[in-house]
Amino acid sequence: MIRCGGRPRGRIDVARTRDIDKQRADLSAATWAVAAERGITGLTVRAVAERAGCTTGLVFHTFPAKRDLVAHARELLLRRAAARLDALEAEAASPREALRAVTVTLLTAPRSGEDEARVWVSFLAAAIADATIAEHHLRGNRALLARLGRLTRAVRPDWDDARHEQLGTGLAALTEGLNALSIFDAESYPAAQQVEAVERMLGQVDED
Amino acid sequence: MIRCGGRPRGRIDVARTRDIDKQRADLSAATWAVAAERGITGLTVRAVAERAGCTTGLVFHTFPAKRDLVAHARELLLRRAAARLDALEAEAASPREALRAVTVTLLTAPRSGEDEARVWVSFLAAAIADATIAEHHLRGNRALLARLGRLTRAVRPDWDDARHEQLGTGLAALTEGLNALSIFDAESYPAAQQVEAVERMLGQVDED
Structure with missing residues (x-):
């Protein structure tokens, strides 16, 4: 399982930017893995969240809808x-x-x-x-x-x-x-x- | 639209058998048409019923589940x-x-x-x-x-x-x-x- 980069809040900005980049990269890898395993039909926000070890809310933040996952x-x-x-x-x-x-x-x-x-x-x-x-x-x-x-x-x-x-x-x-x-x-x-x-x-x- | 062969009830057996064959052929044609247009993902009992001009109940009678439609x-x-x-x-x-x-x-x-x-x-x-x-x-x-x-x-x-x-x-x-x-x-x-x-x-x- 790919882990979403979670650091404690309150770090300095450089670290936060790095966290956001890391998080996007994790979600991206999870999107790819789910698409490869289950096809586009099985590419859902829930499946990506499970794979990335995130809440669905966090996935929704980056990819508001299934069509955004597919486009990605x-x-x-x-x-x-x-x-x-x-x-x-x-x-x-x-x-x-x-x-x-x-x-x-x-x-x-x-x-x-x-x-x-x-x-x-x-x-x-x-x-x-x-x-x-x-x-x-x-x-x-x-x-x-x-x-x-x-x-x-x-x-x-x-x-x-x-x-x-x-x-x-x-x-x-x-x-x-x-x-x-x-x-x-x-x-x-x-x-x-x-x-x-x-x-x-x-x-x-x-x-x- | 393909019409499901509907005859009034009470005919003799030969005619009824013909009706059932006709009905299966109509559902078969509708299944094929829906699969070609919408793919296997879009191949649902409802879509086949609409295409064949039947009730979903009639489709369920021949194909109890989506997997039966796909297999057909x-x-x-x-x-x-x-x-x-x-x-x-x-x-x-x-x-x-x-x-x-x-x-x-x-x-x-x-x-x-x-x-x-x-x-x-x-x-x-x-x-x-x-x-x-x-x-x-x-x-x-x-x-x-x-x-x-x-x-x-x-x-x-x-x-x-x-x-x-x-x-x-x-x-x-x-x-x-x-x-x-x-x-x-x-x-x-x-x-x-x-x-x-x-x-x-x-x-x-x-x-x-």
């Missing part, structure tokens, strides 16, 4: 993913290496990111009945497709748009499917086999 | 998919043609099966928090992998097991991902482009 989990998901992909692109020695690094890291299993896959699948399902979540989802996925398109264009400037789009959507879908299916059946989808499937599709940029 | 939607999903795949295999002129037909029909968009994709994604998310649904999901996916393995083995008996498993899980994951992502962004995932992505992966059986 969504924000965490996007922020983590974008930071990871940006770093890989920055470190890569060539466009081909950047494309490979970015695509392989979309797979959650090889980097023990199954929590992320569970939260993501849960958002997918929530998007069916919620227009706001559907809109967020669409924006997030378009940003990924734009990134993949930029990378494949750097590797294969000779290809036409249709060819880039075909590979970009294929890579996004293959990694999406591998993440979703391996959550429930890791045995049938070993991590190394997942990487191999992605590498084979990436091999298209080396053809012709 | 799941059963419909599996039965439809298996019947479609069996028919395609039976009609195919060669193992290669059977493999292509089965794999391409896993894609929902080209055959306007988006409802099915929505129900499926909803079950995926429900499986996160529900062990019974997770178990159903695992069995369904293993049956698909077994079918794909049987088909790729018929086409490429010279391959080793690892090669068959890699292609089978790749095809299952690619179609899964394309179905899930295109629900929310049909524009970025045109049906013809989805088929092309699948054909390219299938092309592996023609290599070497």
